[in-house]
Structures are given as structure tokens and as C-alpha cells.
Amino acid sequence: xxxxxxxRYGEITLKSPKVRRRMERVLIDNIREQLRxxxxxxxxxxxxxxRIFVRTRELxxxxxxxxKVFGVVSVSPVxxxxxxxxxxxxxxxxxxxxxxxxxxxxxxxxxxADKSYPxxxxxxxxxxxxxxxxxxxxVKVNLERPEVxxxxxxxxxxxxxxxxxxxxxxxxxxxxxxxxVALISGGMDSAIAAWMIMKRGCEVIPVFCDxxxxxEGEGRRRAMDVLFWLRDWVPRKWKIYVTPLGLAHxxxxxxxxxxxCLVCKSLMYLVAEAVAIKEGAKAIVTGESLGQVAxxxxxxxxxxxxxxxxxxxxxxxxxDKNEIAGLARRLGVYDVATAHRVACRLVxxxxxxxxxxxxxxxxxxxxxxxxxxxxxxxxxQIVVF
Numbered sequence: 001x002x003x004x005x006x007x008r009y010g011e012i013t014l015k016s017p018k019v020r021r022r023m024e025r026v027l028i029d030n031i032r033e034q035l036r037x038x039x040x041x042x043x044x045x046x047x048x049x050x051r052i053f054v055r056t057r058e059l060x061x062x063x064x065x066x067x068k069v070f071g072v073v074s075v076s077p078v079x080x081x082x083x084x085x086x087x088x089x090x091x092x093x094x095x096x097x098x099x100x101x102x103x104x105x106x107x108x109x110x111x112x113a114d115k116s117y118p119x120x121x122x123x124x125x126x127x128x129x130x131x132x133x134x135x136x137x138x139v140k141v142n143l144e145r146p147e148v149x150x151x152x153x154x155x156x157x158x159x160x161x162x163x164x165x166x167x168x169x170x171x172x173x174x175x176x177x178x179x180x181v182a183l184i185s186g187g188m189d190s191a192i193a194a195w196m197i198m199k200r201g202c203e204v205i206p207v208f209c210d211x212x213x214x215x216e217g218e219g220r221r222r223a224m225d226v227l228f229w230l231r232d233w234v235p236r237k238w239k240i241y242v243t244p245l246g247l248a249h250x251x252x253x254x255x256x257x258x259x260x261c262l263v264c265k266s267l268m269y270l271v272a273e274a275v276a277i278k279e280g281a282k283a284i285v286t287g288e289s290l291g292q293v294a295x296x297x298x299x300x301x302x303x304x305x306x307x308x309x310x311x312x313x314x315x316x317x318x319x320d321k322n323e324i325a326g327l328a329r330r331l332g333v334y335d336v337a338t339a340h341r342v343a344c345r346l347v348x349x350x351x352x353x354x355x356x357x358x359x360x361x362x363x364x365x366x367x368x369x370x371x372x373x374x375x376x377x378x379x380x381q382i383v384v385f
């Protein structure tokens with residue numbers, strides 16, 4: 001029944017004409033590339049007035065990919081026909097036979113993108129509804145709360161019939177806002193933070209700080225699983241930095257235990273900045289939530305933020321753990337991020353929660369921070385997939 005997928009996008013249409021054209025081109029390129037990565041290669045696409053029409057023989061597979069394209073608000077598999085009223089009536093009746101079971105209620109919604117069409121949307125909807133009732137007397141009209149809502153969009157010389165609307169992420173096309181480096185731990189916080197910045201149009205370069213041999217559990221495997229989950233949303237080859245942070249901690253001696261977490265976070269920030277400079281990224285992304293753990297108190301975040309010159313983006317800063325978990329479940333990463341039990345043996349029993357900046361600077365100077373960061377960067381493994 002279906003030959004075409006109607007793709008809707010929203011925020012892009014609010015941009016200036018020049019910016020809109022650029023973002024539409026990127027969105028179409030991203031759709032094509034994500035379909036190609038998924039093995040959908042026989043694709044024809046056209047654009048018309050805030051809509052993109054994707055035509056492919058592999059429609060089912062495409063419907064799994066398109067809701068994971070940033071910038072896409074929603075998609076619908078559609079039956080395509082002429083806008084000629086007689087043909088449209090026949091097509092809608094045929095469509096209704098397949099989707100309306102005996103006893104169901106329905107409504108017909110018509111949208112005319114072309115206002116030169118000789119009839120109003122309401123007039124067309126009435127004609128179509130009457131034709132459905134004559135062809136299927138066992139169904140009823142309910143305009144307020146229909147069980148099935150049949151929609152018709154009339155555009156140019158074509159009409160598109162559908163009843164399913166599959167939500168996409170919305171936002172901006174991936175890459176239109178430049179690059180950002182995201183610190184990925186393998187937990188749901190950092191995964192969602194990266195996803196949210198990707199949704200705002202940033203190309204994300206992940207940095208995973210591997211704390212082996214201080215991980216208890218499968219820390220690296222968990223991080224890779226989360227990165228594979230994020231990979232489905234990326235329309236190009238993806239470069240990931242894996243830095244041996246655990247080995248760097250083995251080089252640090254004489255450190256007062258309560259400062260260990262702050263030192264660890266300092267190294268993460270500085271390595272992320274080194275990667276950002278190399279990759280031409282404009283910001284660092286973290287999954288920090290204010291007050292969630294010792295290193296995320298306002299006092300400690302202030303100290304950490306002063307270590308680097310690039311802006312630090314914290315999309316989750318105002319969310320609590322339950323809100324973050326709810327978002328993780330909705331996006332489908334909760335089970336991925338919690339499948340493996342992971343703990344860090346470096347975490348002290350009583351970490352400092354309100355550090356003094358002068359004391360932290362003294363500690364960082366004493367451990368030859370510049371040398372450690374340079375060693376971490378030079379010994380990072382680059383994974384491309």
C-alpha cells in the first residue's frame with residue numbers, strides 16, 4: 001500500500017531563507033547517509049514546502065532509520081495518488097478498507113498546501129468521509145476522539161494519504177552547529193548529554209576515559225555499548241578517543257584521597273580540551289548535574305570550569321536522577337547503560353565537596369599536570385566506526 005515516506009521538519013523553517021536552505025541541504029544529506037549506513041541505498045528524495053518525500057523499495061527498513069535523524073520532527077508512510085478528486089476518493093476508500101476494522105470510529109483530516117485547489121479542506125474531508133461510510137457501513141465518524149485518524153495532504157498535483165505519525169527527535173540537523181567534544185563515561189548521564197547536544201546540531205567527538213585497572217566490572221564494555229547506541233544517530237564515520245586515565249592515576253603518588261575525584265575530573269577536562277583543539281571543536285560537553293555527586297557541587301564545578309578556556313556545555317545541569325532516568329528510558333539507552341555493574345575503586349570514602357581553589361591548584365601543580373595531560377593525549381587510542 002505504501003510507496004513513499006513523508007518526512008516533516010519544523011525548527012529549520014523558522015530560519016532566514018539563506019540559513020534554511022543550508023540546513024535543508026544538510027538534513028537531506030544526513031537522511032541519505034543514515035539510510036546508506038543502514039543498507040538502504042535505492043532512495044529517491046524530493047523536497048516541497050517543509051516536507052521531504054523519501055521513495056524507496058525498502059520502506060520498512062527506512063522507517064526504522066528516519067526517526068533517528070536529527071532535525072526530523074516526524075515521519076509517515078503514505079499512499080500517493082493524483083489530487084484529482086475522483087482518484088483521491090477511490091484511493092482513500094481503498095486505504096480505509098485496509099486500516100479501518102468493523103466497529104471502529106474514524107475522522108478524515110485534510111490539509112491543502114496549495115490553496116488554489118478548487119475545494120476547501122472541510123469540503124474535501126466531508127466528501128471523503130461520506131465515501132468511506134458508503135464503502136464500509138460498519139464504521140462510524142467521530143471528529144472529537146476518533147480511534148483512527150485518516151489524514152490527506154494535497155500538495156502540487158499529488159495527494160498523500162496516511163494514518164500513522166512516527167515521532168522523530170526534532171532539533172537541528174547533525175553538524176550544522178560545528179563540533180563539540182563529549183566526555184563519555186558509559187553511564188546514562190553522559191550519553192544523554194551527548195545526545196542532547198547532537199540534537200542541537202553539534203557534531204560530537206566522544207572521549208572515553210578508561211579507568212582500567214581501577215574499574216570494578218565491565219566499564220569499557222559498558223562505554224562501548226553506549227557509544228554503539230549513540231552511533232545510530234550519527235550520519236557519518238565516527239571518531240572516538242579512548243584515553244588510559246586509569247594508568248595515569250597509577251603515576252600519581254602521595255595524593256590526599258579526598259581530592260582524588262577532583263584530580264580525576266581535572267584530567268578529563270584537560271584531555272577533552274586537548275582533543276578539542278586538535279579536532280577544531282568549540283566546546284566540551286559533560287553529563288554533570290548540579291549537586292549529584294561530590295565533584296558536581298557548585299564550588300567544585302567552579303574550580304573545574306576555570307581549568308580550561310573552552311565553554312563547557314552541561315545539558316543536564318538542572319535535572320535530578322529520576323528525571324535523567326526517565327529520559328534515558330524514553331530514548332532507549334537506560335537498559336544499555338545499566339546492563340553492566342561498574343564501580344570505581346578510586347572513589348574515596350569522604351571526597352571533598354567544597355574545595356578551595358588555591359588548595360586544588362597547589363595539588364595539580366605538585367603532580368606535574370601538564371606532563372600527565374600530554375601523556376594521556378599522546379597515548380589515547382582512536383577508534384573509528
